[in-house]
Amino acid sequence: MEPYLETERLTLRLFTADDADLLIELDSDPAVMRYLTGGEPTAPETVREKQLPNILAGYAKWDGKLGLVAAFEKDGGAFIGWFILRPGPDGPLDEVELGYRLRQAAWGRGYATEGSRALLRKGFTELGVRLVWADTMFVNAGSRHVMEKLGMTHVDTYFPDLEPIEGSEHGEVRYELTVDQWVSSQPER
Secondary structure, eight states: OOOSEEOSSEEEEEOOTTOHHHHHHHHTOTTTTHHHHTTOOOOHHHIIIIIHHHHHHHHHHTTTSSEEEEEEETTTOOEEEEEEEEEOTTOOTTEEEEEEEEOGGGTTTTHHHHHHHHHHHHHHHTSOOOEEEEEEETTOHHHHHHHHHTTOEEEEEEOOOOOOOTTGGGOEEEEEEEHHHHHHHSOOO
């Protein structure tokens, strides 16, 4: 399968119908799911019957240009997680969400920043994106740090009506980056 995107250390590709076990393993780690479900794993049948079909349907909807992509280390080919670049459910195609979910073994190695930077570049230079946004829990300092390293700006703190998990009382934060902000932050060539 041809890569969706490559970075110095990562290969990103579209998921296939055969990738359910990768997603199940990722979502079964309580530490990975800490800021999403309070550590509760995603049921395997939910991954197989709902999540993976939705990922594949997104490729059809957005011509394989946007959606959730699997990430692998170039050196050894280990699955490290996924990245996302896609519009909201009813959002315009030029306003997209940026996100990632990585295995613990990939934490602290700069992969979240590396993959996200490459997606920002692709979105702003190839896909006609004008605004990228990202959300996380206020207490998720690691993800907030990545967003800030990407040049994203904290624009809102809000309190969605979700199941309470530890730290949710502090709310969610939204970061944004426009194409103009991104262009002005790029080094002169």
